[in-house]
Structure formats: C-alpha cells, structure tokens
Amino acid sequence: MKRKIWWSVPGTLPIHTRxxxxxxxxxxxxxxxxxQFVLILEEYGENGRLIRAKHCGRHGGGNSIQIRAxxxxxxxxxxxxxxxxxxxxFPRFSDEMWDMVVHTISGNAxxxxxxxxxxxxxxIVDELKQKGIHLIPDHYRSVRAFCHCSDDQNPCIHIAAAWYFLAEILDEDPWVLFLLHGMTREEVLQRIGGHRDKISQPVPDSNEEQLIIQETGIPDSYDASGFFSCMGSADDVLTPVPQRRINPAMLLGPAPFKLGGKNLAKRIEQLYPVISSYxxxxxxxE
Structure with a gap:
C-alpha cells in the first residue's frame, strides 16, 4: 500500500514528526x-559514507522536511x-530555459x-538533455549542499541521507523535480496549456497569408456555399493557378502535434503526391 505523502509542500508547516x-x-x-537521481549521488560520494547515510536514514530518520522552489x-x-x-x-531554470521546456513538451503529443x-x-528527460536542460542534475556538484557537522567532506552522511530522502519523495511525486528547478506543477501545466492553445491556432503573418491567397487563387472573401458546387458569383469561385500545384495541407498551417520528430502537417504533406497521382x-x- 502506498503510504501517505509525508513531506512538506509550499505553504504548509514543517513536519516535526521523525x-x-x-x-x-x-x-x-x-x-x-x-x-537515476540516486546514481548521481553514488557516482560521486564515498562508499563508506553512503553506507552510513542509508543506515542513518533507515534507523535514525529525519524531520522538518520542506521543499520550495x-x-x-x-x-x-x-x-x-x-x-x-x-x-x-538546485539550479533554477532561467526564463529562456523554461520557454524551451514548455516548447519541447507542448510540441510533442x-x-x-x-x-x-x-x-x-x-x-522527457532525454529530450530536454539534448537541449542542454537537465531535469535530473547532470552532476552532484550541480547542486549546492550545506550541513554544519564536523565532517569536511561533501557529501557527508547527513547530506547523503537527505539526498536519499529526496529520492523517495520523487518516487511518490515526480512533479517535485520541476519544483526543484523553480516551478510548481500548476504553473508548468498552465504554461504548457497556453502554449498548446497558441500553436493549435496559428495566426499567419499578413505577408504570408497574402502570398497563399495569390498562389492558390483564393479570394479575400467568397460564398462558402458555392465552394463545392461551383455555383454563385464568378468572382467567388476558386480557380486553379495554371502549372502550379498547391498542397492543401499547407493552407492549414502547422499541426499542433509531431510524429517521429516532424510536424504532423509535414508528414501528411508527403501523402498528397500519391493521392494526386491516384x-x-x-x-x-473515366
């Protein structure tokens, strides 16, 4: 059975129970x-201290746990x-890094x-790492650790024990990983949702829009009821541009999803020559 969350979240009082x-x-x-988070510690820390740190966390314990941005x-x-x-x-992400996080995640379904x-x-971790953004610290020294014990080594057994406690917190709530870099779950989801709304309703540049109109023969306005019947005012009926083929998918703008690392519209675009030929x-x- 999953135990109750026992660590302190922003806005709550410290937990004093051991x-x-x-x-x-x-x-x-x-x-x-x-x-993976534990591996960062154990690749750097001295084995004897790490063994004692586990014993400390298992038989001694901890209290007053708080996690903030x-x-x-x-x-x-x-x-x-x-x-x-x-x-x-932990290293807090800059605004530019958060923009990259949001863009990377929201652009991939x-x-x-x-x-x-x-x-x-x-x-998620691998995609961001390729862009130089490390959700999981790339090295133990990327995190600044403090303890006022007499041990001059870092990590000491107390720091290592705290690291192990944090690993178990990530077991129960991986969203803490974003909080450790400066943003809550709600803030991340809000920014991703806003970005997805923006890319799902692309607004073409006025020059680009005019270029599409000129290339396809699409008038500024027309009676939609005559689109398929070709009935109505002659000025409202779409006419083909001689010796020029236009991919209908390109008129819709970029898709809000990706497939195999490419925008879905680009993937669909490749089907039109085959469909046209057929x-x-x-x-x-006939």
Whole structure:
C-alpha cells in the first residue's frame, strides 16, 4: 500500500514528526527517475559514507522536511535527539530555459501525454538533455549542499541521507523535480496549456497569408456555399493557378502535434503526391 505523502509542500508547516526511509534494505528508489537521481549521488560520494547515510536514514530518520522552489531543507538524525540541518539548493531554470521546456513538451503529443498522466517517461528527460536542460542534475556538484557537522567532506552522511530522502519523495511525486528547478506543477501545466492553445491556432503573418491567397487563387472573401458546387458569383469561385500545384495541407498551417520528430502537417504533406497521382489515374479511366 502506498503510504501517505509525508513531506512538506509550499505553504504548509514543517513536519516535526521523525520519519525514516521507506526502503529498509537494498538500493534506494523504486522508479527509474529516483534510481537515476540516486546514481548521481553514488557516482560521486564515498562508499563508506553512503553506507552510513542509508543506515542513518533507515534507523535514525529525519524531520522538518520542506521543499520550495529551487530548494529542499530537512533535519537529519543519526543518533540521539538532535538533528543536523541540511540544505540542498538546485539550479533554477532561467526564463529562456523554461520557454524551451514548455516548447519541447507542448510540441510533442507523446511527451505531453506522459506529463499529464504523471508517468514521467525517460523521453522527457532525454529530450530536454539534448537541449542542454537537465531535469535530473547532470552532476552532484550541480547542486549546492550545506550541513554544519564536523565532517569536511561533501557529501557527508547527513547530506547523503537527505539526498536519499529526496529520492523517495520523487518516487511518490515526480512533479517535485520541476519544483526543484523553480516551478510548481500548476504553473508548468498552465504554461504548457497556453502554449498548446497558441500553436493549435496559428495566426499567419499578413505577408504570408497574402502570398497563399495569390498562389492558390483564393479570394479575400467568397460564398462558402458555392465552394463545392461551383455555383454563385464568378468572382467567388476558386480557380486553379495554371502549372502550379498547391498542397492543401499547407493552407492549414502547422499541426499542433509531431510524429517521429516532424510536424504532423509535414508528414501528411508527403501523402498528397500519391493521392494526386491516384486521382489522376481514376479520372483518365473515366
């Protein structure tokens, strides 16, 4: 049974009840995302300290966990009743980086679907990584960690224990990964929704629109009822442009979805020469 969320979210009071790691043996992290997050720590940290950090999180515990935009703080108890205050500061994305995140996800139906269902696929992380944006830190030193214990090594056992706690938080709520870079779940979804609305209703440039009208013979206005019947005013009937073929898909503007990395309109465009050829063969038979 999934346990109740036990960490503190923005706007709530710190949790003072001592909690321990959910995993009491073996590796930390159930999901691929949490496992990858743990791997960043364990590729850098000293093995002896990491072993002690797991023991600390499992048998000592932590309290006062808080997660805000760009940071996590908590108290880590390894022995006795006093907790060491630990802080983790994550690199907050710039406005330009957030624009890239929103553009990348909203422009791909698969990534958008994965995000909306809460099943964060590896594709989201990989696509953003190719653009130089790391949802999962690319290196332990990308995160600034603080602890006031006497150990001069970073990570010390308290910092490593906090990292393990955060990995289990990501198991339960992967949206925290966005919050650690500066934006809440609601803010991300709102921006993605706004961007998708914008690209689903493209507004052509006035010059581009006029060019389409000139190339296809589409008048500025016409009676739509006469479009297929070719009845009505002669000025309102569409006439073909001699020796020029126009792809109907290009009149609709870009599609709001992608297929195989290409805009869907571009994919459909490739079908029209085949359709045109087939239609011509049928007409020749008639």
């Amino acid at each position: 909690i321990t790691l959910h995993s009491q043996h073996g590796p930390i992290g159930r999901t691929w995302l949490a496992k 760009g940071e996590m703080s908590m108290g880590v108890l390894c022995s006795g009743t006093s907790a060491r205050a630990v802080g983790l500061l 698969t990534l958008t679907g994965s995000l909306l269902t809460g099943s964060f696929s590896t594709d 239609a011509a063969s049928l007409l020749s038979r």
